[in-house]
Amino acid sequence: MMAATFHKPATVDDAVRVLTDAGEGGRPISGGATLVAMMNAKLVEPDVLVSLSAIAELKDFGRAPDGTVRIGAMRRHRETAFESDLAGGQAVVAKAASQIANPPVRNMGTIGGSISFADPAADYPPALVAADATIEIAGPDGRRFVPAEEFFLGWYETAVEPGEIVTAVLLPPAPDRAVGHYEKLCRVAGDFALASVALVLALDGAGTVTHLRLAVGGCGGGPVRCPEAEALVVGAVPSAERIAALAERLVEDLDPVDDSRGSAEYRLQIVPRLIAKAFEEALTEMEPAR
Amino acid sequence: MRIEQSFTVGAPPDRVWSLIRDPQVMVGCVPGCDGIEQIDETSYTAQVTVSVGPIKARFNLVIEITEEQAPTFIRTESRGEEGSRASMVKSVNEMRLAPVDDGTEVSYSADVEISGRLGRYGAGMMKKIATKLAGKFEESFRTLAEAPEEVVG
Numbered sequence A: 001m002m003a004a005t006f007h008k009p010a011t012v013d014d015a016v017r018v019l020t021d022a023g024e025g026g027r028p029i030s031g032g033a034t035l036v037a038m039m040n041a042k043l044v045e046p047d048v049l050v051s052l053s054a055i056a057e058l059k060d061f062g063r064a065p066d067g068t069v070r071i072g073a074m075r076r077h078r079e080t081a082f083e084s085d086l087a088g089g090q091a092v093v094a095k096a097a098s099q100i101a102n103p104p105v106r107n108m109g110t111i112g113g114s115i116s117f118a119d120p121a122a123d124y125p126p127a128l129v130a131a132d133a134t135i136e137i138a139g140p141d142g143r144r145f146v147p148a149e150e151f152f153l154g155w156y157e158t159a160v161e162p163g164e165i166v167t168a169v170l171l172p173p174a175p176d177r178a179v180g181h182y183e184k185l186c187r188v189a190g191d192f193a194l195a196s197v198a199l200v201l202a203l204d205g206a207g208t209v210t211h212l213r214l215a216v217g218g219c220g221g222g223p224v225r226c227p228e229a230e231a232l233v234v235g236a237v238p239s240a241e242r243i244a245a246l247a248e249r250l251v252e253d254l255d256p257v258d259d260s261r262g263s264a265e266y267r268l269q270i271v272p273r274l275i276a277k278a279f280e281e282a283l284t285e286m287e288p289a290r
Numbered sequence B: 001m002r003i004e005q006s007f008t009v010g011a012p013p014d015r016v017w018s019l020i021r022d023p024q025v026m027v028g029c030v031p032g033c034d035g036i037e038q039i040d041e042t043s044y045t046a047q048v049t050v051s052v053g054p055i056k057a058r059f060n061l062v063i064e065i066t067e068e069q070a071p072t073f074i075r076t077e078s079r080g081e082e083g084s085r086a087s088m089v090k091s092v093n094e095m096r097l098a099p100v101d102d103g104t105e106v107s108y109s110a111d112v113e114i115s116g117r118l119g120r121y122g123a124g125m126m127k128k129i130a131t132k133l134a135g136k137f138e139e140s141f142r143t144l145a146e147a148p149e150e151v152v153g
């Protein structure tokens, strides 16, 4: 194999230009946690590698006056896991980051790389859908914005077109007093999820659900959200029965595979339990405030 | 792995059949296919790229029609390799056309064996991916078959 040409542009525009010129053989590289392993195994053999690690704007984390958070694509999982500014409902993203793999992978991997690779069992995708995130993508024609729910097209496919790169993840402010929780089940510590549940939940003073977004990971081509199932709990007190009804409805929309981590059948059985646990944890976290 | 699907097209079996037997139509409808050449009465070569995330496997396929009963049934066998790589794909495909009230019911099955780079994803995942590609084929094929004939020309 010919060694790949390596570029390290300083701006997003330059990165997009080099990638576009490289055509089919071009690949962006962020943390390299996934891509380098695939190159070593000769699964992918890019001619041109475009490192995004020298682009300052991709490394930033910031909060706009309206409460929208902007996480640059090159932010490492570890940085996002420890981001003290991700509180309330937005904390679901930090909690997901803290459960990715192990410390070495969290030091290396980036949010942009993770969502671009879009492993069906990855941790960010369901968390970003629960947080109602928007993905910022740069291409030859400038920037565009895609809601997380439309970004993950399933089985490693995303809305990113050739020549484009993910530049940031935007999190809208969650409702006041919302809580975000991420519940992940894996076979062994540090593994990808067998299944996971991300939720953002808010209650009013009477304990009635005023806001709920819930997404399941590892049980389909991409994260699965079911507004119809959420509607069974919104506007009511989140009783065990209602949560079970939500889970029962949502499971109908799942499309898991049998793989080395577990059977599809097993995944369908554990999701209701993960949902119940996620509610329990979120409600416990709310208690002091109520 | 075995894939089985069926879908309905708003066009009569004769027309659906002639489209299915037209290599240029297939190039336009099979996801990732960028060329088909006829070698003799019953064999073709085709180039098909299957992408899974950053992996793009480009197969050179030889497709043999092993049985055909116009306009209701066709069986093909295809075999392909990926350049010099150790990736291989083999499949036995059957397609049946049946008239229904508003057109044609197309049912097809494929027994696919895949090894090499894409084989690593495991049969469960590859089946989901293949089913998704089949859905894209159906959509393009239906759009074409239901378009006014002049346009397809």
Ligand SMILES: Cc1cc2nc3c(=O)[nH]c(=O)nc-3n(C[C@H](O)[C@H](O)[C@H](O)COP(=O)(O)OP(=O)(O)OC[C@H]3O[C@@H](n4cnc5c(N)ncnc54)[C@H](O)[C@@H]3O)c2cc1C
Binding pocket: A027, A028, A029, A030, A031, A032, A033, A034, A035, A036, A037, A052, A073, A099, A100, A101, A102, A105, A108, A109, A110, A111, A112, A113, A114, A115, A116, A117, A121, A122, A123, A124, A160, A164, A165, A166, A167, A190, A191, A192, A193, B054
């Ligand atoms: C042992 C191990 C265990 C893991 N466990 C988990 C886990 O439990 N949960 C989990 O979620 N993940 C897990 N991962 C994946 C990990 O999170 C990776 O870091 C992540 O998938 C890729 O991020 P990266 O920055 O390293 O991307 P890279 O490896 O640099 O790139 C990955 C892919 O995305 C493309 N790409 C990279 N950046 C961009 C961009 N900005 N725009 C467009 N395309 C881009 C690349 O071209 C490549 O195709 C694991 C990885 C390993 C090695």
